[in-house]
Amino acid sequence: MHEMGIAMQIIEIAVASIPADLKNAQVKRVNLKVGKLTAVVPESLHFCFQIAVQDTPLCDAELNIEEISLKVRCTDCNVEWTAHEPVFVCRKCNGGSVKMLSGRELDITSIEVVDEDA
Numbered sequence: 001m002h003e004m005g006i007a008m009q010i011i012e013i014a015v016a017s018i019p020a021d022l023k024n025a026q027v028k029r030v031n032l033k034v035g036k037l038t039a040v041v042p043e044s045l046h047f048c049f050q051i052a053v054q055d056t057p058l059c060d061a062e063l064n065i066e067e068i069s070l071k072v073r074c075t076d077c078n079v080e081w082t083a084h085e086p087v088f089v090c091r092k093c094n095g096g097s098v099k100m101l102s103g104r105e106l107d108i109t110s111i112e113v114v115d116e117d118a
């Protein structure tokens with residue numbers, strides 16, 4: 001299950017992003033963008049995340065996953081559309097100059113940290 005590796009990486013990045021002067025910082029929420037082409041199953045990632053956050057500053061954190069659809073564009077005729085699987089041929093002109101615009105993201109967009117002492 002590669003979602004576990006991804007969950008661990010998210011936690012590592014989130015922990016590293018906590019300002020050093022916050023002694024009792026807790027991560028409340030991690031916002032994540034996941035492209036449809038990454039083969040990440042959001043349910044699995046949620047599940048792995050819940051297990052992996054135990055005993056970390058993220059133990060109460062919520063993982064918010066935004067799924068990014070696969071968008072492609074033909075650079076010959078400039079038509080753009082949303083696909084459900086990788087596309088290599090333009091659906092309008094049948095050309096082979098199809099570029100992927102989105103769908104491969106696996107990015108943390110923001111991390112919300114609170115200081116429990118504040």
Ligand SMILES: [Zn+2]
Nearest residue numbers: 074077090093
């Ligand atoms: Zn085209």
